[in-house]
Amino acid sequence: MKNLQLKKLLxxxxxxxxxxxxxxxxxxxxxxxxSTGSTGGSAPAESDGSxxxxxxxxxxxxTSPDYPPFENLENGEYVGLDMDLGRAIAEELGLxxxxxxxxxxxxxxxxxxxxxxxxxLSGISITPEREEQVDFTDPYYVxxxxxxxxxxxxxxxxxxxxxxxxxxxxxxxxxxxxxxxDFAAENYPNAEILPFPNFTDAFAAVASGQADAVCGxxxxxxxxxxxxxxxxxxxxxxxxxxxxxxAVSKDNPxxxxxxxxxLAKLQEDGTIDELIAANMG
Amino acid sequence: MRTLPKRxxxxxxxxxxxxxxxxxxxxxxxxxxxxxxxxxxxGRPNSDDDPTxxxxxxxxxxxxxxxxxxxxxxxxxxxxxxxxxxxxxxxLNVTLLTGDDLMTRNEVAYDLSTDGQDIIFDFDxxxxxxxxxxxxxxDVYFPQxxxxxxxxxxxxxxxxxxxxxxxxxxxxVVGITGPEALSQWLEQxxxxxxxxxxxxxxxxxxxxxxxxxFPVVLNGFFMSVGVVALAFPLGIPLALVLALMRLSxxxxxxxxxxxxxxxxxxxxxxxxxxxxxxxxxxAGIQIPNFPxxxxxxxxxxxxxxxxxxxxxxxxxxxxxxxxxxxLGMNGFQxxxxxxxxxxxxxxxxxxxxxxxxxxxxxxxxxxxGVMELVMYARTIVASTGSITPYIVAALFYLVITLPLSRIxxxxxxxxxxxxxxxxxxxxxxxAGAEKEVAAR
Numbered sequence: 001m002k003n004l005q006l007k008k009l010l011x012x013x014x015x016x017x018x019x020x021x022x023x024x025x026x027x028x029x030x031x032x033x034x035s036t037g038s039t040g041g042s043a044p045a046e047s048d049g050s051x052x053x054x055x056x057x058x059x060x061x062x063t064s065p066d067y068p069p070f071e072n073l074e075n076g077e078y079v080g081l082d083m084d085l086g087r088a089i090a091e092e093l094g095l096x097x098x099x100x101x102x103x104x105x106x107x108x109x110x111x112x113x114x115x116x117x118x119x120x121l122s123g124i125s126i127t128p129e130r131e132e133q134v135d136f137t138d139p140y141y142v143x144x145x146x147x148x149x150x151x152x153x154x155x156x157x158x159x160x161x162x163x164x165x166x167x168x169x170x171x172x173x174x175x176x177x178x179x180x181x182d183f184a185a186e187n188y189p190n191a192e193i194l195p196f197p198n199f200t201d202a203f204a205a206v207a208s209g210q211a212d213a214v215c216g217x218x219x220x221x222x223x224x225x226x227x228x229x230x231x232x233x234x235x236x237x238x239x240x241x242x243x244x245x246x247a248v249s250k251d252n253p254x255x256x257x258x259x260x261x262x263l264a265k266l267q268e269d270g271t272i273d274e275l276i277a278a279n280m281g
Numbered sequence: 282m283r284t285l286p287k288r289x290x291x292x293x294x295x296x297x298x299x300x301x302x303x304x305x306x307x308x309x310x311x312x313x314x315x316x317x318x319x320x321x322x323x324g325r326p327n328s329d330d331d332p333t334x335x336x337x338x339x340x341x342x343x344x345x346x347x348x349x350x351x352x353x354x355x356x357x358x359x360x361x362x363x364x365x366x367x368x369x370x371x372x373l374n375v376t377l378l379t380g381d382d383l384m385t386r387n388e389v390a391y392d393l394s395t396d397g398q399d400i401i402f403d404f405d406x407x408x409x410x411x412x413x414x415x416x417x418x419x420d421v422y423f424p425q426x427x428x429x430x431x432x433x434x435x436x437x438x439x440x441x442x443x444x445x446x447x448x449x450x451x452x453x454v455v456g457i458t459g460p461e462a463l464s465q466w467l468e469q470x471x472x473x474x475x476x477x478x479x480x481x482x483x484x485x486x487x488x489x490x491x492x493x494x495f496p497v498v499l500n501g502f503f504m505s506v507g508v509v510a511l512a513f514p515l516g517i518p519l520a521l522v523l524a525l526m527r528l529s530x531x532x533x534x535x536x537x538x539x540x541x542x543x544x545x546x547x548x549x550x551x552x553x554x555x556x557x558x559x560x561x562x563x564a565g566i567q568i569p570n571f572p573x574x575x576x577x578x579x580x581x582x583x584x585x586x587x588x589x590x591x592x593x594x595x596x597x598x599x600x601x602x603x604x605x606x607x608l609g610m611n612g613f614q615x616x617x618x619x620x621x622x623x624x625x626x627x628x629x630x631x632x633x634x635x636x637x638x639x640x641x642x643x644x645x646x647x648x649x650g651v652m653e654l655v656m657y658a659r660t661i662v663a664s665t666g667s668i669t670p671y672i673v674a675a676l677f678y679l680v681i682t683l684p685l686s687r688i689x690x691x692x693x694x695x696x697x698x699x700x701x702x703x704x705x706x707x708x709x710x711x712a713g714a715e716k717e718v719a720a721r
Binding site for chain 2: 104105106108109112113114127128129130132133134142144173176177178181182185186187189193194195196197198201204205207208209210218237238239240241251
């Protein structure tokens with residue numbers, strides 16, 4: 001279905017493997033048993049000098065569960081592509097997987113500050129600004145953008161969307177700081193961009209007439225339209241090539257290498273493609 | 282019976298369509314029929330100040346998308362990056378988007394070389410699949426002075442013929458703003474680098490983010506002050522009316538006012554904002570963002586100020602009313618000329634506190650897209666991952682709240698002094714209020 005570009009992933013896999021092997025070697029030499037030991041003795045804990053974790057024996061991800069099908073809460077359970085991926089990575093590293101709920105714009109600062117979470121996993125796309133604050137793993141998903149409007153809207157249609165959206169009379173609701181906000185600003189500079197901290201509210205804004213259209217990640221838009229907002233339809237999609245990756249503190253390059261190694265394995269054995277297929281329907 | 286002719290018709294029309302397209306294909310020279318057309322050529326906006334502006338000397342990205350026709354056979358593509366613009370070639374992203382909705386990604390294999398401002402893609406296999414060729418160039422720094430940037434592109438077909446892609450839209454780049462230039466200068470300084478090596482200082486007080494976010498958050502400051510400067514005075518008459526209704530002897534007025542005040546004070550302002558912003562438009566009431574924000578804050582602070590005024594009115598010694606009435610004033614005149622002036626003087630500290638609270642609460646409007654202080658700060662935080670814009674926002678709150686707190690304290694002191702001197706002559710006011718309650 002989606003042909004993922006993970007060209008960056010492969011060359012670093014070798015390096016990562018070496019790093020992990022070294023980490024495991026240290027763990028073995030140190031002879032300290034893993035404190036919680038979820039899946040046997042391969043869990044490299046803080047004391048082993050490999051990589052530091054907020055909680056020994058557990059990999060804690062910061063996530064903002066308002067972004068289905070990447071992450072959301074269902075009956076108190078974290079579900080979605082990112083959540084499944086996080087669990088798969090933790091399993092690969094022999095660690096427990098834990099999630100902590102932080103607002104999207106607080107995730108990168110939380111990773112920089114440390115102490116809250118080991119990594120940010122929340123549909124975060126790689127941008128130069130964010131790269132100044134944190135390190136990113138290799139990308140695991142490539143983003144598409146979609147624009148949706150009310151089905152009853154006759155001014156904006158699939159046929160005229162590309163031109164009609166770039167008009168001063170149009171208001172486009174987006175999630176602040178998201179790739180959708182960037183996409184709208186880059187391609188529809190004449191339109192008014194109305195940012196909401198919570199992506200769900202951007203759809204509510206269209207439903208209530210505060211905005212003409214909503215722009216955001218294609219999979220998320222599809223999910224929202226299939227659920228709560230069936231009176232809206234997609235008028236435009238674009239393959240934009242924003243890459244989603246996991247954010248790790250710059251002080252923790254060992255963890256970055258370990259996650260990259262796990263990602264490479266999950267990519268190779270087809271797990272990532274399976275998870276994407278399962279979550280994106 | 283019915284399907285047969287239908288099928289025949291479909292087959293016939295298909296055949297005709299094929300024939301027609303063949304004719305067109307044959308009639309026109311191959312180069313003209315199968316030219317690559319530009320779909321879009323954009324730069325990534327990179328200004329904190331204006332979300333759609335692309336400025337020079339700041340990291341950006343160029344996206345060039347062109348059509349590829351079926352069987353075109355593009356062998357080589359040369360993209361000319363505007364002169365004076367630097368770019369990186371480590372992270373180039375070249376994708377052929379295919380399918381009806383152009384959402385299927387096909388990675389394109391190529392040999393890369395550069396020649397000055399030209400990026401040369403030698404494709405391993407000529408591109409012959411219909412779709413859009415999407416090229417993203419990262420690490421782009423447009424010239425500092427800005428201007429209209431023209432990206433050029435020429436391609437070579439398998440037969441060796443060379444063609445230019447016409448009509449590529451220019452990318453308008455604005456000159457770097459003062460704060461951005463300052464930020465970049467700061468970034469080079471040793472003391473800034475030393476400062477930023479401390480995680481706490483880097484996250485909360487990064488000088489490079491501080492100078493760029495300051496003018497942006499300033500926009501939000503005016504918005505926040507504007508909302509409160511309108512909502513607060515408008516809330517005062519509402520509060521006075523509510524206070525009088527609550528003190529009224531008529532049960533209906535009392536009931537309405539009490540219900541209203543209890544509802545507004547008993548639910549979070551956050552929920553009231555949500556109801557107003559998403560509920561009212563559904564009820565057919567379309568009000569733009571800014572006035573709607575003013576109205577919600579006015580309705581909310583009206584309820585709180587109602588209680589301040591009610592307590593203020595009740596704290597005025599009953600003897601004042603009696604004296605006024607004995608002078609021949611009616612109830613309305615008594616309120617207006619005797620009670621209100623004394624009451625206002627007493628409640629000014631409380632009102633100032635309410636103003637401070639309201640000013641801070643205006644930050645909740647960020648949740649519904651009103652571009653106030655926190656929203657501006659939040660947008661930069663979300664895109665940069667630095668907390669510094671929040672610290673800048675905090676400064677803008679303190680600019681208002683600290684002087685007001687000081688004023689409140691001075692007023693309270695003065696009032697206390699006034700009361701102390703009064704106490705010798707009159708009964709304490711608290712006793713007066715108690716007396717009034719007893720009289721009921």
